[in-house]
Amino acid sequence: MNPLIFLLFAAGFFCIHAIRPSRAVLLLALSYVVGAAAFIVDIFAQAGLHLIGSIPITAIYAGTAMLFSAALTLHYRGHAPWRLFGSVLAAHMAVYSWCYLTFGYGWGSSLAANFGCGVIFGLGLFLIRKHMPRKIDKAVFWLCAVGAFQCFARPLLVAYFSGGMTAETFDLPVFLMVLQFVVGACAVVLGMTLLVAFSSEIVSDLEQRSATDRLSGLLNRRGFEEAAEPIFEAGGGKDGFITVILVDIDHFKRLNDAKGHAFGDMVIAEMGALLGQYADYGRFAGRIGGEEFAMLLVGEPLDAARDVAEAIRRDFAALRVDNGDADAGAYRVTASFGVAMRQPGEALRELMTRADEALYLAKAKGRNQIACETDIMVHKLRTVSDGASAERRKFRDAALSA
Secondary structure, X not given: OHHHHHHHHHHHHHHHHHHOOOHXXXXXXXXXXXXXXXXXXXXXXXXXXXXXXXXHHXXXXXXXXXXXXXXXXXXXXXXXXXXXXXXXXXXXXXXXXXXXXXXXXXXXXXHHHHHHHHHHHXXXXXXXXXXXXXXXXXXXXXXXXXXXXXXXXXXXXXXXXXXXXXXXXXXXXXXXXXXXXXXXXXXXXXXXXXXXXHHHHHHHHHHHHHHEOOOOOOEOHHHHHHHHHHHHHHOOOXXXXXXXXXXXXXXXXXXXXXXXXXXXXXXXXXXXXXXXXXXXXXXXXXXXXXXXXXXXXXXXXXXXXXXXHHHHHHHHHHOOEEOOOOOOOEEOOOEEEEEEEOOOOOOHHHHHHHHHHHHXXXXXXXXXXXXXXXXXXXXXXXXXXXXXXXXXXXXHHHHHHX
16 A cells, blocks of 8 residues: 555655745655655565565665655755765665675664664754744654654564574564565554645735735735734734824826836836835834825834824835836835724724825925824815905905095
């Protein structure tokens, strides 16, 4: 059953590689294919049909261990030290070959074969020990540790229960039966855990993509609202301050029409990169529309949010966006900002509406500036006052003419 089990897991890893190409997953699939080949030639050897010698069979088992360890190292560290693995493999085969040629097939050569594979597995574990962030990754680590440990413990336990390490007590069929059972069980449990680990990464990647705007690198509207939901439910933390900054790139449609959509995309990307620099310490940003962005600030009152908006406005206005035309040079682009602070019990939509009103005021006042929700009331009062003054002047002029 072991060759079939190994090939089924190999097929599973090949499928994961087809969905999300990864050299590490491909190596893992190959390690299971090589492992299946090792079991097949070993089974034929037990049946009296020696397709290849004991040294090549041991080399195939060791190659399985090396490919498996290299795959994990490549996945969790980003690179695999092939020279180191190759050197350990060569040393292992040299020791095994000497034992086999000197003592024949017995306890000495069997211990050398198993201990060498254990060392290769242990090397892989040593290399990835500080690169296991998730619980499922830690489960992979400890299962691999069990697999490495059995390489050392299994032959010693078999020898102990067989009556010691003598030529008379070495029973090859029993030894290989225990090998097939224990290694097969470890391969199944570890393979299933790895399939879960890689599948969960694919799911997380899809969720991340569904919540992220590709062009700006920020959250999209859905991702922004989902990130804001628990913050609003918690009430904004200790101080209870939740403020939002809305950003709209000035005359964006005109820029697109005049300089092309590629230039517009560069402007969007520049704004996304700039907001990303300010999105830390309880802040996160998203692209909520074509040229509209939003930043949510937790624990910062209205004045602090206005200062942040002013810093972003100043930095963005100082940028020069190059559309690739050497003759035209770079262009200066500006943006308008609206800032509002959450009132008790207010939902995100209501807060965004008030921030949008402030943004509209910033545009009405000439763009490339900031307006807060408090400025709206001042503007309304000033408008009423100006209207009243006009009425008073009209009444006065009429009285004087009479």
